[in-house]
Amino acid sequence: MIRLYHVSKSYGSAQVLHDVTFRLSKGEFAYLTGASGAGKSTLLKLLYGAEAPSSGKLLVGGVDASKLGPARLPLLRRNLGVIFQDFKLIPNRTVFDNVGLALEVIGAERREISRRVNAVLNVVGLGGKGERRPLDLSGGEQQRVAIARAIVNDPAVLLADEPTGNLDGAMAVEVMEILLSINLRGTTVLIATHDNGLMERFPHRRLRLNAGRLSE
Numbered sequence: 001m002i003r004l005y006h007v008s009k010s011y012g013s014a015q016v017l018h019d020v021t022f023r024l025s026k027g028e029f030a031y032l033t034g035a036s037g038a039g040k041s042t043l044l045k046l047l048y049g050a051e052a053p054s055s056g057k058l059l060v061g062g063v064d065a066s067k068l069g070p071a072r073l074p075l076l077r078r079n080l081g082v083i084f085q086d087f088k089l090i091p092n093r094t095v096f097d098n099v100g101l102a103l104e105v106i107g108a109e110r111r112e113i114s115r116r117v118n119a120v121l122n123v124v125g126l127g128g129k130g131e132r133r134p135l136d137l138s139g140g141e142q143q144r145v146a147i148a149r150a151i152v153n154d155p156a157v158l159l160a161d162e163p164t165g166n167l168d169g170a171m172a173v174e175v176m177e178i179l180l181s182i183n184l185r186g187t188t189v190l191i192a193t194h195d196n197g198l199m200e201r202f203p204h205r206r207l208r209l210n211a212g213r214l215s216e
Contacts (some may be wrong), residue, residue, distance in 0.1 A: 001026045001157055001188040002047065007056030007066075009042055009212075016042045017212045020056070024190060026156070029183045031199055032192040034209035040192040043209070044161050047190075048082050049073045061156045078106065081150030081187075083160040087142050089134040089149075095121070096130035099148045106153070120148045124178055140171035144178065151182055158182060160191045164198060176202050 002024040009017040017039045024030055032040050045051040046058055049065055058065040061079040068076055089098050096117055103113045121127050124144040134142050143163060150158060160179065164172035176198055183189045193199065199206065208215050 001028070001061060002190065003057075003059040005057040007043075007046065007053045007058060009039075009046060009051065010054045015054075015212060017046075017053075017209075020209075020212075020214045022207055022214060022216075024188055026188055027183070027186050028205070029180065029189045030191070030205040030207055032190055032207050032209065033194055033199065035194065038209040039212040040194075040209055041161055044082075044159050044190075044192055047159055048080055049076050074106075078153065079156040081153065081155035081158040083143075083146050083150045083158070083163050085162040085165045087134070087146045089142060089145055091133065091135050093133075094130060095126065095132050095134065095137070095145050098134065098145055099130075099152050102149055102152050116152055117148075120152045123151075123181075124148045125174075138171075140167055140174065143167060143171075143175055147175070147178055147182075151187070155187065157188045158190070160189070162193055163191060164193065164195060169197075172198060173201070 004020055004022055007017060007020045008015065032043065034040055042051065046053055047060055047065060049068055053066050056066065060076060063076045065076055099120060100113045100117045103116060121130055124147050126141065126144050126148065134145060164175050167175060179189055179191065180202060206216065
């Protein structure tokens with residue numbers, strides 16, 4: 001489902017990723033870990049098309065992400081969900097609208113948007129809160145909105161960048177349990193994190209970056 005072949009990324013003379021090769025199979029759950037500055041966020045950006053590799057090849061859901069121009073990015077992101085550490089919610093839109101935006105951009109009908117948004121809000125424990133604004137919610141609830149938005153398209157691959165980084169221990173565990181339940185439905189999940197406590201509590205494969213080089 002995700003395949004990287006000898007991927008490197010440089011910004012000018014600074015090389016952030018060095019010859020990264022790995023593969024995640026369909027339905028796999030894995031952590032991308034390493035110290036701050038190791039290259040985790042950069043690698044995720046390559047996977048969801050926000051950056052292009054300097055060399056190498058990336059396949060995400062069968063799409064060659066290393067060769068996509070802006071006009072073809074929707075082809076990649078149609079089967080891809082992304083959860084950001086800072087949520088990236090639209091503060092003046094309701095929870096329902098924030099989640100439904102992912103369906104609006106692909107031209108889904110209003111009835112279908114309503115059905116799928118309400119269903120996914122129930123999945124993340126926010127049923128009945130669709131008319132609230134993000135700033136009226138707790139940090140944990142805002143992260144749940146971000147998760148709902150990422151999965152409302154039923155993506156084959158879900159990427160998460162430090163999804164528990166801004167949450168306390170109990171909320172972090174709840175978010176991890178939601179992500180694991182999504183994985184059990186068949187979604188391939190890759191989580192960037194440096195939280196060793198959570199990785200030990202929920203053990204899965206670890207891909208470790210050290211100064212841009214990958215080890216397992």
